[in-house]
Amino acid sequence: MIKCVLFDRDGTLGWLDDVRFPTPFHPFAPIAETFAKIKALGVKVGIISNQSSIARGTAGNYDFAAEFRSYGADIWEICPHDTTDGCNCRKPKSGMLLSAAARLGLPTRDILVVGDRLSDILCAENAGSEGVLVLTGKGKDERMAVLGLFPRVTVLPRFDDVPALLEARKGKN
Numbered sequence: 706m707i708k709c710v711l712f713d714r715d716g717t718l719g720w721l722d723d724v725r726f727p728t729p730f731h732p733f734a735p736i737a738e739t740f741a742k743i744k745a746l747g748v749k750v751g752i753i754s755n756q757s758s759i760a761r762g763t764a765g766n767y768d769f770a771a772e773f774r775s776y777g778a779d780i781w782e783i784c785p786h787d788t789t790d791g792c793n794c795r796k797p798k799s800g801m802l803l804s805a806a807a808r809l810g811l812p813t814r815d816i817l818v819v820g821d822r823l824s825d826i827l828c829a830e831n832a833g834s835e836g837v838l839v840l841t842g843k844g845k846d847e848r849m850a851v852l853g854l855f856p857r858v859t860v861l862p863r864f865d866d867v868p869a870l871l872e873a874r875k876g877k878n
Contacts, residue, residue: 707835707874708811709780710743710867711802713820714754716842717864718776730772733841734865740777742868746875749809751780753801753818753828759785780805796820797827802834819864823847826858839864 712718719732740750752773758764773781782801784794794800799813806813818829821842829836837859838844838851844860851858861870 706815707748707817707871708815709749709751709805709809710817710819710871711751711753711780711805712864713796713818713822713825714752716821716844717819717825717839718752720842733863736776736864739865739868743871744777744779746868746871748871749779750777751782751805752776752778753782753784753796753805755784755795755824757785757787757795759783760787760790780808796822797824797831799828799832802828802832806832817867819861819867821847823851823854826851826855830855835859837861837867837870839866 715721718736719730721728721730743750756764756769769783770781782805784792784801786792786795792800802813802816802818806816813833816834817837818825818834819837819839820826821839821844826836826838838848839861840848841863848860859870861867
């Protein structure tokens with residue numbers, strides 16, 4: 706049973722005109738409203754996000770925590786490393802997911818990861834969680850690669866379709 710949904714940020718919840726901060730983040734749908742719907746189902750909500758802008762020095766003093774709190778996220782993890790740093794947290798590795806699971810005291814099988822890239826789905830699969838691909842951001846471009854590796858992965862148009870997915874599954878339990 707899903708007890709937490711972890712969302713990717715960029716490409717999943719919205720998009721940026723530029724990855725140099727501060728720059729406006731444009732949500733695909735009302736994030737706080739969607740998070741509230743999920744939380745009303747008794748499911749925690751969080752964000753796991755690669756933010757190489759921090760390593761590259763283009764993040765300025767951007768306060769990701771304040772942003773994520775404003776959406777109502779219960780938990781968040783950020784990978785501040787660049788692609789060449791070799792860390793264990795940058796997706797497709799599962800360090801952020803494992804850390805969030807430990808902090809929440811949940812087994813990874815109870816976590817749903819929602820993202821727009823193969824790396825998000827691999828992060829979930831590598832940790833024993835379920836991944837959901839959304840068709841925003843890079844999702845349309847990466848759909849065939851994801852389905853080629855994981856033919857049963859759930860595909861949704863946007864992140865705000867997750868509450869309906871959870872509701873439908875709740876009715877089947």
